[in-house]
Structure formats: C-alpha cells, structure tokens
Amino acid sequence: MRRRALLGGISEAVIGAATIGATAGCTSVIGGEPEGVVLDPQEDQIADSEDLGYPAYGEPLPPFELRDPIAGVTVDSEAIDRTAIVTGVFTFCPAECGILLRRLVAVQRRVADAGLTDETQFLPITFDPERDDEAALRDNAESVGVDLDAGNWRYLRPETPERAKAVVEDRLGIGFERTTESDRLQGYDFTHTVLTLLVNPDGVVERAYRGETIDRDRVAGDVETVVEGFADE
Template sequence: MQRRAVLGGIAAATTGAVAGCASVLGDEPEGVVLGPQEDQLADSEDLAYPAYGQPLPAFELRDPIAGVTIDSEALDRTAIVTGVFTTCPVECGILLRRLVSVQRRVADAGLTDETAFLPITFDAERDDAATLRENAETIGVNLDSGNWHYLRPETPERAKAVVEDRLGIGFERTTESERLPGYDFTHVVVTMLVNPDGIVERAYRGERIDRDRVAGDIEAVADAFAAE
C-alpha cells in the first residue's frame, strides 16, 4: 500500500466524492482492511464526508499543547479524526469521553504507538491551548502517551476551510443560546477511522460510538499493517 500514490492529486471537496471509489454495497475498494460498513447511511460517494474506501483529504494543523504541527499526509499510524468544540454542552463531551475510553483500550492492546487520536476544534476563538489542556484533564485524556493531539485551526475561516469544506463535517455558528452564553454551534457528529495509508475504513455517526467496536476496528487495521 503506497500512501503517497493513493493521495497524490486528490482534490478536497465538500462532497467527499472520489471518482472510481466502489459503492459501500458493491465491490470492496482497494486499500482497505475492513469489510464494507453495514451501518453506513449511504454509498460513500453520496456522503458529505469521506467514508469507506475514500482517501482522507490532506490537512496540516497545529497541536497547541504539544507545540507540533500534524501533517495528515505524513501520518504512518491508524488515526481517529473528528470535529468538536470543547464548550459543547452535550454531543462533543459524550464523544470525547468515549474516545478516551478507546484510547485506554488501545493502550491495553499495546497499540499506543500505532494510533493517533486527532480531534479538531472548529471553535478557534475559544479553544486555545489552555482551554484544550483543561478539557484533556477534565475528561481524562492521557496526553503523555503521545497519541492524542487536539488540533486547532488558527482562525474561524481556517476552521471552516478544513473541518467543513475539506472534511465535510458541517457546522454553523449560532448567536445567543439558551444552552450557552455568547455563541454555540450546530454541527454534524462524525468520527473517521483512517488507516496508515490515509484511506477511510469507517465513518461512525453520532456521539455515542461503540467503544469496543471502535477499539476492535483500530486493532484489526493496525495489526494488518504491522503484518505487512
């Protein structure tokens, strides 16, 4: 599996469509480890975000806590990618806590160094390094493991360009909210499991992801690449 060959020349698009990708219900596309995702909402090419068998659109974003920039094309790990904001009163907190449980399961399986958790905030104004670190402490993220990176676009415009336009995770800033003073977001909740060649193996919808299922999928993909 050649990551650069797969990703080279693929343009990011809000539809997440890629010419030649197989339907989730049809033939299995090249470059995947897992079988078709039976609970996927539609064929991959019909979804707004990259799904089963499609390449993850390239991005470079800063981890303000670790002080490093993550280049998605340079990743050689099985990755979990999602879009969140830490003051989210419901969905993001549930999702992030479940991903923390997955991080622990991955550690128990001895696969910490083979995985990367990449929650991308689309709230560039409030989610600075201090806020993200506080969130990590609150929900129990193991930052010392080196496999969890909160990624922060520099501006709201950059957040829209990467999270919504490129990754297809739609969000909309709202004004004064009964749930949250100042402003809130309505947003899609989707989490992508991406193999080390940059191909999406799973796109889990909703915040209440099955932690055992996700950890098992990660282990299957990581083990398959380790065996090559």
C-alpha cells in the same frame, strides 16, 4: 508502508448540506470493492460512499495541516503513518462533544491495554479556534481524562474560523454552524454534525461513525483490526 496520494449528530439535513464543497474522492475499485482497506464494508453506512457528504469507507482522507498548540507541532495528515481517529469538536459544547470525547478516551485506554499506543493517533479538530486556545484544550483534556503523556492524542486547532470551515466542514464534511448567543456558553453555540473517521496508515477511511454515542468496544476493535492488518504487510 507506502502512503497513497491523497485528494485535495444533528439532522440528516445538516449532513446533506455538508455535501456541498466536500472534496473527498474515490479510491480504485476492483470487482466492486475498494482497494487498500482492511475492514469489510460498513454495514450501517447510510448510502454509497460516493453519495455521502463526507469521506467514507474506501475513500481517501482529504489532506490538511493543522497546529497542535499543546505539543507545539504541526500535523500534516499526509505524513501520518499510523491508524488514526479524526473528528470535529468544540470544547465549550454542552453535550455531544463531551460524550464523544469521553468515549474516544475509553478507546485510547483500550488501545493502550492492547499495546498499540505507538500505532495509533487520535486527532480531534476544534472548529471553535476563537475559544479553544491551548489553555482551553488542556482543560478539556483534564476534564474528559485524555492521556496526553501517551503521545497519541493531539488536539488540532485551525488558525481562524475561516480555516476551520475550510478543513472541518468543506474537506471533512463535518458540518457546523454558529448559532445562539448564550451567556452560559460564553457568547455563542454551534449546531453541528457528529462524525468520527477511522483512517488506516495509507490514509484511506475504513469507518465513518455517526453520532456521539459511538460503541467504544466496536471502535476499539476496528482500530485493533486495522493496526494488525497493516502490521502483517
């Protein structure tokens, strides 16, 4: 398949703030519908894609290159030829991120049961590279039940907090802000948007799920539909 060229929860106020600097563009539209998508328009999307501060239905995933410190490889988003799940997290998160990651693990298992492991990629990106080193990411994988041996789950770690902001917030529209000093969280906390993107093998967003309590069956079903749609091409 030809990969198309790509362009370089908390409150609605935080999501709106992430609009500034978001770099997602629009795909070609014929008859009011975007090209290059498998799924129907997302009924629970809160606004038109071009009015949101993150890449949404029918828009290209902004490009990035980030290191997977566990596997020791660099992932280039423009080279991914699988159906991908992309989100932003930090593993010291006391609530939302753990809930989200466990639900994505359930999706990973269902994908495996469907025999689609090789056609999918899970890409949680940490926006806390100061604490989320290889050891912390491995500990998180064990804690939430990730199957790292499956080869379709890669924790991505920007080199610096500045790089994390450039990719996670400015490009992907997943807003976050370092806030409270907390001994319980080893120094500080974050307020952050909880957003998960389903991206097809051509790099186009099929779904943008908001919040940590994503419907595992819905997400897994959407993944399977996109994989099957591209298998038919």
